[in-house]
Amino acid sequence: MQQRPLGKSSLSVAPLAFGGNVFGWSADEKRSFELLDAFVDAGFNLVDTADVYSAWVPGNSGGDSETIIGKWFKQSGKRDKVIIATKVAKWDKQPGLSPINIAQAVEGSLKRLQTDHIDLYQAHEDDASVPLEETLDAFSRLIDAGKVRVIGASNYSADRLAEALKVSSENHLPRYETLQPDYNLIDRAGYEKDLEPLIRKENIGVISYYSLASGFLSGKYRSESDLAKSSARGGAVKKYLTPRGMQILAALDDIASSHHAKPAQIALAWLMARPGITAPIASATSVEQLHELMGAAELSLSDEDVAQLNTASE
Numbered sequence: 001m002q003q004r005p006l007g008k009s010s011l012s013v014a015p016l017a018f019g020g021n022v023f024g025w026s027a028d029e030k031r032s033f034e035l036l037d038a039f040v041d042a043g044f045n046l047v048d049t050a051d052v053y054s055a056w057v058p059g060n061s062g063g064d065s066e067t068i069i070g071k072w073f074k075q076s077g078k079r080d081k082v083i084i085a086t087k088v089a090k091w092d093k094q095p096g097l098s099p100i101n102i103a104q105a106v107e108g109s110l111k112r113l114q115t116d117h118i119d120l121y122q123a124h125e126d127d128a129s130v131p132l133e134e135t136l137d138a139f140s141r142l143i144d145a146g147k148v149r150v151i152g153a154s155n156y157s158a159d160r161l162a163e164a165l166k167v168s169s170e171n172h173l174p175r176y177e178t179l180q181p182d183y184n185l186i187d188r189a190g191y192e193k194d195l196e197p198l199i200r201k202e203n204i205g206v207i208s209y210y211s212l213a214s215g216f217l218s219g220k221y222r223s224e225s226d227l228a229k230s231s232a233r234g235g236a237v238k239k240y241l242t243p244r245g246m247q248i249l250a251a252l253d254d255i256a257s258s259h260h261a262k263p264a265q266i267a268l269a270w271l272m273a274r275p276g277i278t279a280p281i282a283s284a285t286s287v288e289q290l291h292e293l294m295g296a297a298e299l300s301l302s303d304e305d306v307a308q309l310n311t312a313s314e
Contacts, residue, residue, distance in 0.1 A: 001043040001297065004278045006083075007177030007205040009150040011119060013046040013083050015272045015297050017207055018290075019283035020049035024064030025057045026285045032068045037076065038287045042294050046083045046279050048180075048207065050124055051109050052091035062091050063112050070114035079115055085207070086113070087124035087154060097127035099138035106142055120178060122152040132164050136173040143174055152178030152207070158194035165202055176204065178278070183208040185217055185267050185313050186240055186248055200276045208271060211280035216240040217267035219249055244313070251312035255305050261295065268296035270309050 003012035018039050023032040036047070049069060055062035066086060073079045086109050089097050094105040109118060121142065123135065142148040153161060153176040161179060168175035179199055183191040187210065199206055212218055214236040221227060221237045252263035259266065264282075271280040284290035301309075 005205065006120065006150060006152075006278060008203055009177045009205075011083055011150055011177075013279050014044040015279050016044055016268065016294060017046040017048050017085075017279040017281040018044065019209065019281040020047055020065045020069060021053045022065075022283045022285055023049070023053070023068040024060060025054040029068050029071065031285065033072050033075070034287055035284060035290055036069070036072050036078075038290055039294070040078055040081050042291075044294065044297075045081060046085065046207070048085045048209075048281050050087035050090065050122075051094060051105060051112075052087075052124070055091065062093055063108065066109055066112035070112050074114050083119045084113060084115065085120035085122060085152070086118055087122040089124040089127060097123055097130050097135040097138075099130075099134055099141075102135070102138040102142070106147055110147060117147055117149060119149050120152050121148040121150075122154050122178070122180060123156070123176070125155040126153075126157070126160050128160075132160075132167045133171055133173070136164065136168055136171070136175075140173050150174075150177050152176050152180065152205075154180035154209075155182075158198050161195070161204075162198055178205040178207055180207050180209055180281075182210045183271070183277075184211050184213045184280075185252075185270055185309060186213050186245060188313060196276060204276075205278035206276050207278055208280045211271055211282050212264055212267055213237070213240060216245065217248070217252065217264060219252065219263040222246070222249065247312045248309075251308050255301070255308060258305075259299055259301075261299060262292055264293060265296040265299055266301070266305075266309075268293065269299040269301050270306065272296065273301050273306060 001014045005012050049065045052062050053065035054060050088105040139151045165175055181191045216237045252266050256263050256266045271277050282293045
């Protein structure tokens with residue numbers, strides 16, 4: 001399968017990432033193992049999680065997703081087939097990007113993941129209370145110790161990402177090689193206006209989240225009555241039930257029909273074809289659903305397809 005580099009790093013990944021936020025939430029341990037097996041056995045390798053996943057679930061406290069992945073690593077023996085990406089900063093038990101918190105948080109993640117290194121360690125959100133040089137130096141120490149291979153950023157503004165890159169260059173510190181922004185066919189403006197020019201100029205790899213707009217771009221939700229189909233997603237999808245949203249779904253339906261594909265596959269294929277996008281993140285709670293999403297990597301959209309989607313989503 002085609003591999004794409006993560007920024008300027010030595011790591012390369014298949015063009016779809018599995019979002020591990022569902023592990024320990026809408027997918028129990030047994031189902032999570034099945035999903036991970038199916039994903040890796042199909043030739044994909046980037047699994048994204050965070051220390052805070054899934055602390056929002058009643059009965060969970062955080063670290064749940066990493067723990068499940070770690071158990072799967074031990075049981076399956078497939079650690080060497082995975083580029084594991086996790087994050088620090090948003091868990092109330094390990095908040096922020098101070099050097100001491102980063103040093104402590106990484107040890108917890110390594111233990112839960114049952115591994116001796118994290119391939120991609122990401123700042124889950126910016127922490128303006130800590131000088132960027134201190135944060136990047138803390139990450140540098142982890143790289144020097146062999147505990148982390150590459151670092152990335154999530155939820156950074158263009159200004160702060162640019163500043164971080166400048167600090168890295170001026171102080172000979174490792175730079176953020178990846179960015180995780182909220183980006184999809186319906187939520188375009190925030191990323192395309194400021195972040196896209198920067199990441200393309202600096203050759204930063206992009207791992208977009210909410211790639212299917214909480215499931216709206218799957219075509220599953222087309223009216224208010226459909227929102228009850230998912231207690232986890234329905235509330236987030238309501239804002240997309242607009243004339244523009246329906247226009248986008250119509251374009252997805254049309255192009256999906258011509259490719260004998262599903263709307264979700266077309267929405268992911270559009271992201272994969274976008275310059276600068278390395279691997280959109282998508283989650284699944286059944287192996288059948290996962291195979292459908294992975295099928296997006298086999299699609300090749302024409303210039304006319306892309307133009308139709310761009311026009312519908314303007």
